[in-house]
Amino acid sequence: MAERPEDLNLPLSVVTRIVKDALPDGVNVSKDARAALAKAASVFVLYTTSCANNFAMKGKRKTVTGADIISAMEEMELQSFVDALSGNLAQFRTKKDAIRAKKHGGAGDAASAGDADPDSAGDADAVSASDAEAVSAGDAEAVSAGDAEMKDDGEVDLGDDETN
Numbered sequence: 001m002a003e004r005p006e007d008l009n010l011p012l013s014v015v016t017r018i019v020k021d022a023l024p025d026g027v028n029v030s031k032d033a034r035a036a037l038a039k040a041a042s043v044f045v046l047y048t049t050s051c052a053n054n055f056a057m058k059g060k061r062k063t064v065t066g067a068d069i070i071s072a073m074e075e076m077e078l079q080s081f082v083d084a085l086s087g088n089l090a091q092f093r094t095k096k097d098a099i100r101a102k103k104h105g106g107a108g109d110a111a112s113a114g115d116a117d118p119d120s121a122g123d124a125d126a127v128s129a130s131d132a133e134a135v136s137a138g139d140a141e142a143v144s145a146g147d148a149e150m151k152d153d154g155e156v157d158l159g160d161d162e163t164n
Contacts, residue, residue, distance in 0.1 A: 009042045048072050 015038040019029055029037075051072035052064045059068075066089045073081045 008046060010038050010045065012038050015041055048076070051075055 012034060016029075016034055019034060019037060023029070048069065049064065049072075052068040055068040055071045056062065056064045066085075070082055070085055070089070073079075073085060
């Protein structure tokens with residue numbers, strides 16, 4: 001876990017970049033507003049991660065999956081995010097499988113490459129179709145806290161030495 005509570009905050013520069021990209025040109029945001037947004041985003045990420053971790057623990061796993069994140073969003077009654085996250089997760093996995101198939105000689109098809117990963121098969125059933133933009137490798141820095149880290153397959157490793 002983090003040594004200090006401040007270590008769990010999202011970097012202000014990342015939040016500033018996201019805010020600037022979301023707003024039209026010429027709109028300025030005060031330093032206090034950016035700090036408040038950064039704190040709110042940090043709390044949201046930590047709460048979502050905590051809820052998703054509860055789903056992983058119920059499944060007797062130590063790895064948070066995309067399906068756990070989506071289940072957490074449903075539990076938090078954020079249904080408007082679920083559809084977008086599900087679609088983005090499916091798109092992320094399709095791209096990942098295509099890259100994996102290409103890397104392994106291109107002889108196998110992308111669907112069989114995805115079947116080789118037992119966790120992804122279960123996620124596909126639970127997801128039904130996140131990144132997801134929110135769970136992409138670019139956002140792994142935002143999700144990472146302490147010993148947790150994002151794996152290549154979109155899962156978050158909680159840093160425990162035991163296997164799933």
